[in-house]
Amino acid sequence: MAGTLGYALKRAQVRSYELFFTMMGPDTISPARMTALSMVAAQPGISQSGLAERLAITRASVVKVVDNLELLGLIERAPMQGDRRSYALALTDEGYKELARLHGEIRCYEEKLASRLTTSERDLLMALLELVAQPED
Amino acid sequence: MAGTLGYALKRAQVRSYELFFTMMGPDTISPARMTALSMVAAQPGISQSGLAERLAITRASVVKVVDNLELLGLIERAPMQGDRRSYALALTDEGYKELARLHGEIRCYEEKLASRLTTSERDLLMALLELVAQPED
């Protein structure tokens, strides 16, 4: 619906994905997988269930994300000590290298995405978005 | 990637969809279809190709959107005078009634989505989102 906040959010998000794939190339790891990669990097040893919770998707869905990142050689499923049901997820050396490379590319992408905004406008926008993103209560 | 504008946009958008389906019910017409409905209302007689362009999706994809809205009795495919290849899309009486009803619900939804923001903050947010949404040059 034109003129609504919901629609403005949607359009900005669509634009961000367009720019993402334009700048990162069509064969890049998707934004969702990049988020998963950075979450495992931030919390090495996290289980698939833990990752599912942080990504707000189901355990079943996380299996494919992890499969894909493992197939690319970026993360590993190691045995979790003390619970043989779980895997301890961690980045491989290759995964850390790739994440570092991605960080550089993402910085360029972010700069272009916000190129019409001053630095303080960008910070303000992010703060306002946080207020919208939080569920009530 | 945490801390980026792209991620903040994504999270706010996910939250807006969650709230949308929570408030409108699981059987509601989707946001995309509502946008299509309001576009046809704003531009009666528009062709499917025209609608595809405005929605920024392919002609093939628009067929299903129109099929769905027609099946619900909300829009009609009328012959386009002067070009027998095209349809002139228009809302049915039922479609206008439903759109009016949706407008009311959307107002409540929008209010809740922006409930943490003042009116001027909401306006500012929308203005900043527009700047992000516009492709460069």
Add this chain to the structure above:
DNA sequence: TATTGTTATACTCTATAACTATA
């Protein structure tokens, strides 16, 4: 009993390619 990871299956939304009818 409850939890972890997995598989099978399905749904939504989108795309591309090939078709038809008209222009």
Add this chain to the structure above:
DNA sequence: TATAGTTATAGAGTATAACAATA
């Protein structure tokens, strides 16, 4: 030739339900 709408098909990303192994 080019355009409008359609169909068939596919891919990404998600979900639910049922299952084996383990707690």
